[in-house]
Amino acid sequence: MDTCIRRVEQLKKNIMKKTSLYLTIFTFLLISLTACKDKFTKTFQANVPIYQNYEDWRAQTIKFMAPTGIKNPGKIWIKDQYLFINEPFVGVHVFDNSTPANPVNLGFLPVLSTLDIAVHNSILYVDSYTDILTFDISNPHNIEFLCRTTDVFNNNKAQSSLGYNHDLPATNINPDLGVIIGWEQQEVTEEIYYGGIFYDSFELIDVLTINNSGGVNLGGSMASFAIHGDQLYVIQNNQIITFNIQNECIERVNNTWTSNNLETLFVANDHLFVGTTTGMLIYALDDPSNPNLVSEYPHIGSCDPVIVNQNRAYVTLRDGNSCSGTVNQLVVVNIENLSNPYEIKTYEMTNPHGLGMDENTLFLCDGIDGLKVFDASDDLQIDQNLLSHFSNIQAYDVIPYKHTLILSAQEGIYQYDYSDLNNISLLSLIAKN
Amino acid sequence: MKKSLLLIALFFAVLTSEAQINNEQVILKNGTQYQGVISEIIPDSIVVIKLVDGRIMTINYDQILRIKNQNEKILSPTENNYYVKSTLGLMMGQGQREIQKNFLFETTGGYQYKQWQMGAGSGVHVLYGTMYLPAIAEVSYSFGDKITQPYITLQGGGVFNLSYNKNNTNFWNHQGYKNGKFIGSNFGLRHYVSNNLALVFEAGYRFYHLQGKLIETYYPPNLDILYYPAEYNADLHRFSLKFGLEF
Numbered sequence: 001m002d003t004c005i006r007r008v009e010q011l012k013k014n015i016m017k018k019t020s021l022y023l024t025i026f027t028f029l030l031i032s033l034t035a036c037k038d039k040f041t042k043t044f045q046a047n048v049p050i051y052q053n054y055e056d057w058r059a060q061t062i063k064f065m066a067p068t069g070i071k072n073p074g075k076i077w078i079k080d081q082y083l084f085i086n087e088p089f090v091g092v093h094v095f096d097n098s099t100p101a102n103p104v105n106l107g108f109l110p111v112l113s114t115l116d117i118a119v120h121n122s123i124l125y126v127d128s129y130t131d132i133l134t135f136d137i138s139n140p141h142n143i144e145f146l147c148r149t150t151d152v153f154n155n156n157k158a159q160s161s162l163g164y165n166h167d168l169p170a171t172n173i174n175p176d177l178g179v180i181i182g183w184e185q186q187e188v189t190e191e192i193y194y195g196g197i198f199y200d201s202f203e204l205i206d207v208l209t210i211n212n213s214g215g216v217n218l219g220g221s222m223a224s225f226a227i228h229g230d231q232l233y234v235i236q237n238n239q240i241i242t243f244n245i246q247n248e249c250i251e252r253v254n255n256t257w258t259s260n261n262l263e264t265l266f267v268a269n270d271h272l273f274v275g276t277t278t279g280m281l282i283y284a285l286d287d288p289s290n291p292n293l294v295s296e297y298p299h300i301g302s303c304d305p306v307i308v309n310q311n312r313a314y315v316t317l318r319d320g321n322s323c324s325g326t327v328n329q330l331v332v333v334n335i336e337n338l339s340n341p342y343e344i345k346t347y348e349m350t351n352p353h354g355l356g357m358d359e360n361t362l363f364l365c366d367g368i369d370g371l372k373v374f375d376a377s378d379d380l381q382i383d384q385n386l387l388s389h390f391s392n393i394q395a396y397d398v399i400p401y402k403h404t405l406i407l408s409a410q411e412g413i414y415q416y417d418y419s420d421l422n423n424i425s426l427l428s429l430i431a432k433n
Numbered sequence: 434m435k436k437s438l439l440l441i442a443l444f445f446a447v448l449t450s451e452a453q454i455n456n457e458q459v460i461l462k463n464g465t466q467y468q469g470v471i472s473e474i475i476p477d478s479i480v481v482i483k484l485v486d487g488r489i490m491t492i493n494y495d496q497i498l499r500i501k502n503q504n505e506k507i508l509s510p511t512e513n514n515y516y517v518k519s520t521l522g523l524m525m526g527q528g529q530r531e532i533q534k535n536f537l538f539e540t541t542g543g544y545q546y547k548q549w550q551m552g553a554g555s556g557v558h559v560l561y562g563t564m565y566l567p568a569i570a571e572v573s574y575s576f577g578d579k580i581t582q583p584y585i586t587l588q589g590g591g592v593f594n595l596s597y598n599k600n601n602t603n604f605w606n607h608q609g610y611k612n613g614k615f616i617g618s619n620f621g622l623r624h625y626v627s628n629n630l631a632l633v634f635e636a637g638y639r640f641y642h643l644q645g646k647l648i649e650t651y652y653p654p655n656l657d658i659l660y661y662p663a664e665y666n667a668d669l670h671r672f673s674l675k676f677g678l679e680f
Contacts, residue, residue: 036527038533039667040667044662044664167661
């Protein structure tokens with residue numbers, strides 16, 4: 001019997017040992033497995049960037065080429081009798097506009113990832129993704145590269161939209177990989193983290209958008225480059241970057257930060273008028289290298305090109321765009337006291353874009369409602385003084401220049417003779433190819 | 434395995450015989466049953482039992498199927514049966530922001546064959562505050578046949594979102610997950626309070642894979658808001674604690 005009980009005791013110990021071992025292993029496994037965090041993913045079709053590394057991209061030789069057709073005209077700068085027309089992401093077309101009825105295409109300057117241009121004396125300034133390039137235009141028939149100032153802009157400077165599918169989102173954007181030179185569509189799986197889905201920060205400028213905002217500078221209202229004295233002002237997101245342009249290679253001298261999302265620049269009366277999505281900012285340029293905020297005229301969230309004529313500022317607000325606007329208006333602002341701008345009157349419009357002014361004549365591009373020409377001498381009755389209405393064009397921006405109206409539209413660049421406001425006549429059309 | 438079980442049975446028989454003078458029942462493989470007090474066990478050799486009528490009988494070890502203590506309420510592994518089990522509990526897991534503690538209720542039923550149970554059932558699984566209807570398949574194996582017996586369970590199946598909204602656009606309210614799969618295992622203890630009723634406790638791990646589709650909102654720079662379809666997947670890890678009854 002004793003033998004039997006000892007045997008049973010031994011058996012009992014063995015069972016206890018094994019049970020303890022199994023329980024320990026089981027507990028360990030449970031703790032290990034439950035230490036795993038929940039994981040959420042989403043799979044979707046997306047636009048994925050195609051990159052070119054910075055070295056290759058900057059190593060490309062830029063030579064003035066024979067004329068090519070314009071597919072998508074963008075910002076325009078007028079210098080004497082020459083038109084410099086930026087074609088987004090592709091380069092700059094140069095026209096001799098000595099005879100507006102017959103502009104002559106002189107050639108093409110291929111600059112990748114460009115959106116904006118400016119001209120000062122005999123220097124052409126062209127942005128190119130993160131850099132700004134300068135060119136000698138003293139001989140417009142043979143423009144020569146001068147200098148590249150690198151890393152002027154943040155990495156999220158506008159990207160090419162080549163191959164971009166607007167029905168799909170964009171993802172996998174990593175500026176460290178280089179310049180985005182195009183897009184392709186792929187199925188993408190991304191991990192999702194609590195608190196929202198964070199999209200890569202970038203600014204997509206595509207052909208459509210450029211067409212919708214294609215600006216005409218030198219009196220144009222939608223430019224993001226402006227020159228005053230020896231300073232080049234450039235806006236990017238919520239900062240005004242000031243460059244000294246005394247030399248061939250520009251030199252960044254200052255960054256002026258704001259809380260607004262900046263859109264357009266206009267220099268007048270030794271002040272910088274900045275159109276933003278939430279209002280118009282006025283900066284004094286007493287110290288040109290350090291713009292000093294004087295005042296702000298706030299308005300409802302919208303895109304707002306702005307121009308200034310003497311003591312009046314004209315602002316257009318429109319909806320249906322990235323500025324989340326909900327109104328379509330022309331606002332006349334009194335800026336006699338630059339420290340205290342105030343609204344004089346607001347006029348309802350269809351879908352106002354750019355605008356220009358010559359003395360008391362206001363040229364307003366009203367989107368699908370075409371070009372409207374007003375006598376604006378009476379601030380309170382501008383809508384009652386419509387001089388002309390070209391409703392058969394889709395107008396985006398305009399610059400009146402020596403009685404020649406240069407108009408950026410869906411079809412291309414129109415030029416009108418407005419020396420007789422009652423008989424504005426078409427001079428030419430630089431049509432899109 | 435059979436030998437081990439018999440040894441365990443003998444072990445408990447001796448333990449209980451030491452604590453109290455109770456009758457045991459020795460069941461032979463040929464169906465013969467003897468009732469009395471076991472006085473000696475020599476494993477792999479003989480069992481000596483003093484029968485209730487006073488006779489002492491020596492039985493060859495090889496002839497014995499099992500030994501039962503009269504006070505034990507045993508669901509015999511040799512007795513095939515149907516079972517129904519209902520459990521209520523809590524699932525815990527490491528969410529992305531905080532520990533997730535979710536409610537769990539399950540009822541399964543099936544057939545018991547010896548120490549194996551195979552069944553199916555349903556209930557309610559709550560994940561991130563969203564109720565899912567599970568379709569459960571399970572297999573379990575019991576160790577031993579005493580009043581309190583350990584067992585392991587393998588469970589798996591599908592889950593269906595009771596709050597599914599095909600037009601849902603908010604990922605984080607979890608209404609966009611249509612269905613999913615889960616698999617897990619439990620370690621359990623079953624304690625019989627009568628011949629037909631047992632209390633059960635289970636602790637285990639389970640893995641969920643949920644799937645769904647949402648209309649996602651995208652705010653493209655400089656362009657109008659874009660709505661696009663996306664397929665969502667969630668992999669959830671849960672530690673579960675359950676209590677319940679088994680009939």
